[in-house]
Amino acid sequence: MKIKLKITKKHCYDIILNKRWKSLKTIIPIGCDCHPAHMLEILNLRKQSLPFDWLDTEPIYSIKYAYENIVNKFNFFLRDLKEDNEGKVFSNKFKYSIFYHYDDLIINKKLQVKIQNRCINFIKLIKTKPIYFLNTVTSESINSNEKVKFFLNSVLEFQNILKRKDILIIYLRYDETQDENKLFCDKLIDELEFFDKNIRIIKYIREKKLFGIWGDEKKYTAFIRKIGISIYPIFPKIIIKKHKIN
Template sequence: MRIPIFYNPISKSKKFLHIDRNFNYEKTIIPIGSDCHTAHVIEVLHLRDFSLPFDYMGSGTVHSINFVCENINNNFKYFIDELTLNERNIVTSKVYPEVTFMHFPKIIENEKLRETFRRRIKRFYKVINDNQVHFINGVPSNKIYSYERADIYFNGIIRFMNHHLKQNDKLSAFIRYDENKEFTGYLAKKLENLVKEKESVFYFCKYIRQTSKYPTWGNPKYYPKLLKDLGFNIKETLPKIYIK
């Protein structure tokens, strides 16, 4: 809910009193792609405690989990130093061309921005080493258009779980659909079986964004259910009240 409290007719600036639903969770939630939707969900629910490097990636790709693994293993070599411009003049990873930095078009030449990401990278390592962590990744259904691409994503999940989950850490993944559950049965079945195999460590669900009604971000009223379906035992607390 937001209530208008100020309007400047000269500058046309506005201020609102925001009253938001507010949640707590026992672990630190870290979004790891595949695009900015995961970070947006936890930010809306006031569960995003830190600014971290994978928050607003523009990849939306089945390669996102492998991209995360490679960077953790190589001190984020492929995050800052191995970048180029694609044919649409969007910054991409040289190693994983589907991974884009569309929200950060100046990251190659802007040293101040690069330094911001260096701080986020340093913070990322500290957070995952010092806290019990629950990672979250979502992949758009339209990127899973072959068995090969489904396997790339699934194997990335296995790789991440085998090498980057500490004891008591968790990983959740969802397939994001725009309007209906298009053909992703092969991958969905494999992920559902993995949930049974890795009970209380890995969680999976299907999520319909309904973009015809809620462009870009889906319906924020559904976000708490999405997280609960993904194994996040979030608890609602007193509302978050602020002016913006």
């Protein structure tokens, strides 16, 4: 909502009220890329920076990657950092995941400490709070029976670290239609329906050609509710902008 106030003959103020939401449980993005964290950011549901927020991981490995770092308390997360041909940084143990926005991570010791602190905070959160773990996997990556089996085994592994009130939510992301790798994607969904109730999977079409990589941001609130994350409105974020009157 935007409110325009004319204070003087020369200036007016735009008062922008951005809706804010709060979740009944802590929401933690775990890849495969920036989309889950971006969605939370847009909805003002992202309260802190955490290790997997802005990484780019090969989608099929995203849950395995999160699981291995959690059980190893992130001891290998920043170890033996390397740079690929495009100048992107990755840990040599996890060649399938890059620190996409941190090209100077190898030499930037302050940034390394900042990320280490995020890892420490992550471990504290999952020990003490009920968690929605939020993951996205792409339809493009679910392209064979072997990939379906690999991803299912990753979910089974991850299930071992869920507390009683934790929930792993996976949204299977299609670019344009649900026909993308339909046979294998439908098989993945069918198999996951037999998992415990603390594992959820839902389809999401981002309409990439029309809205770009982030999808239609106006639909985020409805989608968050659709995947079963309980949110409620809180006091809005107020932004005041001063303008000259022409």
